[in-house]
Amino acid sequence: MNRKATELRIGGLARLSTCDWPGQLVATIFCQGCAWDCPYCHNPGLRSLQAEDLISWRSIVEFLQSRRSLLDGVVFSGGEPTLQSALLDAVTEVRKLGFRIGLHTAGIVPERLASLLPLLDWVGFDVKAPFAIYPRITGIEGSGDNALESLRSLLVSGIPHEIRTTVHPFLLSPTDLLELRDQLLYLGIENFVVQQFSPRGMLSGRLPSVSEYPIVPQNLGSDFLCFRVR
Ligand code: SF4
Secondary structure, eight states: OOOOGGGOOEEEEEEEESTTTTTOOEEEEEEOOOSOOOTTOSOGGGTOSSOSSOOOHHHHHHHHHTTTTTOSEEEEESSOGGGOTTHHHHHHHHHHTTOEEEEEEOOSOHHHHHHHGGGOSEEEEEOOSSGGGHHHHHOOTTHHHHHHHHHHHHHHHTOOEEEEEEEOTTTOOHHHHHHHHHHHHHHTOOEEEEEEOOOTTSOTTSSOOOSSOOOOOTTSSTTSSEEEEO
C-alpha cells in the first residue's frame, strides 16, 4: 500500500535551481534514502533511510504555495526518490498545486517508476555503467537488471528525459564506455550526457583522485543526435 505524502522522508530542499532540470526554473526536493552505494555519490548524507532533521511535507507544501507562478516546476531528487511509496501521493499533490514535475532517478525500483511515469513531465536518468557491470559501481547484485527495466519503461513512455553517466577512470574504462554507448544506441537513446567525476560532496578516500579528466573515447558521442560532456 502506498504511503501518504506526509510520510515522505525529505532530507533537503533547494528553493531555486536552474540546473536540476535543464532550461527550467525549479525547486528541488531531496528525498532521503538510497539502496545503492556508488563511491562517487555527491549526497552521502541522503543515503541513509534513517535520518534525523527531516523536512516536513507541510512545510514543503507551504513553500510551494508561496512560489506558484514563480517556478516552472518541482524536481524530486535524492537519494533515490523511487524507494519511497509516498512519492506517488507527493507528486500528485504537487501537480495539483499547478507545478510541472521532474524526477531524478537511477531506476532502482522499476515498478514504482512505472506507476509514476504518467505523472511526470521530465526525467533525469542516471545510467551507471554497461548493465552487466553495474555492481562494480553500485555494490548491489542485480542492480543493472532493475536499471535496464526502468530505462525501458521510461523510453516507452515518451516522456522527455536526459540520460547521463558519471565517469571516473577507476570505475569505467574507455572500453566500458564504448560498450555502454552501444547499449544506449541499441535502446534507441538519442541524447547522452557524460558527467565528469567531481569529488565535490563525496566522502573522502572512496576513490583515487584524478589529476586530469578521464579519457573519453573520441567516437563516444558521434552516433547520438545530441552528446555532451559536462
Ligand atoms: S544511486 Fe545516486 S543517490 Fe544512490 S548511492 Fe548512487 S549516486 Fe548516490
